[in-house]
Structure formats: structure tokens, C-alpha cells
Amino acid sequence: MSLLVPGILRVPTRGHGDNCFLVTDEDGLTLVDVGWKSAPAAIRQAVEASGRSLADVKRIVITHAHPDHVRGLAELVARTAAEVLVHELDAPWLAAGRVPRAGRSGTFGRTIDRLPLLHWDPVTATRTVADGARIGPLRVIHTPGHSPGHIVLLHEPSRALLVGDAVFNRGGLSSGHDALAADPGVRDASYVRIPRDVAAVGFAHGVPLIGEESAAGLAAWLDR
Template sequence: MDVIEVRPRLLMLRFPIGQAYVWADGDDDLTLIDAGWTGGAPLIGEAIRSRGLRPEGLRRIVLTHAHGDHVGAAGELAARYGAEVVAHALDAPVVRGEAPVPDPVLLDWEVPLYEKARTVPVAPPTRVDREVADGDDLGFGDGARVVHTPGHTDGSIAVHLPRHGVLFTGDTVASVGQVTLGVFHVDRPRAAASMRRLAALAPETVCCGHGDPVTDGAAAALREAAERDAAVGAVRP
């Protein structure tokens, strides 16, 4: 696992497919945004410790949506460290295993990519301690807020830290080569509309579920991507 410092207080943990992020409000107040792969809890704990932080300080795990490469290790980490698991109310039943993972509506060029993505281990049913909705305060990052971004899944969310100019987009937005609309959406036009909403936030740092964080010209890159891709929601990255 690669551990990358995006900016002070913010780490990215890169998995073979996808990534998770750690935000530190202090040694004993850490937040994990998404949880990587099933079985990855020991690696995540080691990664946090390698940067001088204590995994025992993990207070909350915020899931941007219910896919396996984002839910993965959440249950094991919560059990180890007593962290609260947070998800949008519409995706919480999927996280808990009470509802199936919804199938995306694939464009032709997405089909081979989707077959590769299916190699990610299936996430086990995972408890959700707090169900959230649009605008909710998440209790970290000096006022982190939920931004409901339906389209990738019905309960997809972004996490916005307005006082720090940081935006975690989940899989609504990708930054593989360039900032663009993500892939594998259950409702691509709704995902496109969600990306336009995120662009209006004008973040200084954009952290996507796939691809490199954008720290230079992030607001302009996200706005240009929304104008280029989101209008029709069907442009190949």
C-alpha cells in the first residue's frame, strides 16, 4: 500500500484499485474516508502508524458509497478501534447486506473496465452506526459536511471541508489522467448533475475515489470537467 501526504493533516492510502483517505484533527481524532479492500485493516493500521499517527485514534469511517473497494475493511477497523461507521441512509442497507449492490448501467467502453473492477473482493455485511443525509455535519474537519451526490449509487455522498477547501468526491468524479466524470454509474445523468453541484463548491483540493488528488488548480479542473463531461454524462475519460 502506498501512503501519500496530500497536504498537512491529509493522507491518501492507495490500494491496487481505489484509495482511502485519512484526515487528522489530532492524534486521537482521526477520520477515514472510505475503507479500502476487505482484509486491509492491518495494512491500514500500519500505514497510519507509519506517519506518526495512532490507529487507536480512529473515531469515524465515512463511506462515500456501498461498493466493495470503499466499504472493504470498515467493519474490521470499527471492531478493532471502536470507530463509528457512517453512510448515507440510501446506501446503508447495501452496506449492511440487507439489499443487493445495484448494477451499473454500462456504456460499451466501460464493459472491459468493469470486468477488471470485479476482481475487487466483495465487502462483507458491515454495520452502519450513523445514517446521514445531505447537509449533515460529520463532526470533524472544522465542519465537514455531507453532500448527497446520487448517480454512482443512490446513496453516494461527497464530503466537503469548506474551511479547508477539501472535497472528497467518492466515485462521482475520477482523476485518472484528467479530472472527469467517474464510471459505472447506476444513473449517469444524475451523476453528471451531481458533478456539476460539486464543481460549484470550488474546492482547493479534490480527492477522488480513483486517481491522483488534485491540489493545483483543482477548482478550475473540476469546473472544466463538469462543463466538458457532465453536460451529456457520456464522454469517455
């Protein structure tokens, strides 16, 4: 794990640059995304290494209901009793345990969604969140397209941005595979909603951008 900015730890959950984030707040920890089935073990280790226990995880915010973000969720909910927050448009997917057919724009996406590996134990959200909602120090920004209820989260004290799968940083910035997105056109139209004046960027997939100058790379890419 490593510090993204004061108040946010980046927790790698898998060897391919997949991350979730632990946000410290006065009343405990907020976890942003979970990861695949093996992620809870990495998350527990990171929580304990920071001098806390899993019981301190009060909230789990899901940027969107895709398997690589939620397969470990049911286990973590059982072990923490944390609240689960997700945008209302992705809540039905979370509760269904898989991405619906209409949730992918391309044949490739719809084909892989048939694999049991991409299904998860259903979870009912404790609370749904909408654009502009506050979750402790985090501000919710609705960025539909990758999924209908995709959100990015702005950590207001530091202006670090957690972008989920709105933007990837695997060997350079990208929007990911169109076939895996619900609607690539809507996704691209959502880029205008992403703040540019940020101090750091945490990606669900890829290495973070740290410092205003490096985060400016996000703005340049969004406005390309």
C-alpha cells in the same frame, strides 16, 4: 501516504491508484472510505507512521457502498471500534453485503456483482448522514447517481474536496463506467452540486489535484 492538504493524509491502498483519506480532527482521526480486503494493513501502517494508533480512528465515513470501498470495512470496525457513517440510501447495501440488482444500470455491472469477490461482510452503519450534515471538519454533499447514496465531502478548513467515485482521475478526469453506476443520468445531474471553489481534490481512484489552479481543472471538467 502523502499530505493532500494540512489535516488530510492520502493513503494509497492498492497499486492501481486507489486511495482512502485520513482526516485529523481534535478528537481523533476520521477515515474516508476503506478499500478492498487488503486495505486495513495499509491503513494501519499509515496511521502508525503518523504517530497514532488504530484506536485513534473514531469514525469511518463511506462515500458509497461499493465493494472497492467497503470490503475491508468489517475488519477495520473490529479493530478500531470506530463509528460507521454512510448516507441513508446506501446503508441498506452496506448491511446486505452486496450491491442489489437495481444498483447497477448495465448488464456488465449486474454480472460482476454475482462474483463473491464483489461481496463483503455486512456492516450496520452506526449513523446515517444526509446532505448538509457535518462530520467534524467535513461537510456532506449528496451526489446521487453513481449510487443512490453517494456523497462527496468538503473539508471546510482547507476547502479540499474528497470526491469518492463522483469523478475519477485515471489518465484524465472521467465519470467512470456507466454500467457500474446506478443511474448515469442522475449522476450527471449531480455535478451541479459539487463545489467549484476548492483548494485540492482527492479521488478514490487516481492522483489528486493540489492547489487552487490545478483544482480549477475539476470545475472546467464539470462545466464542460
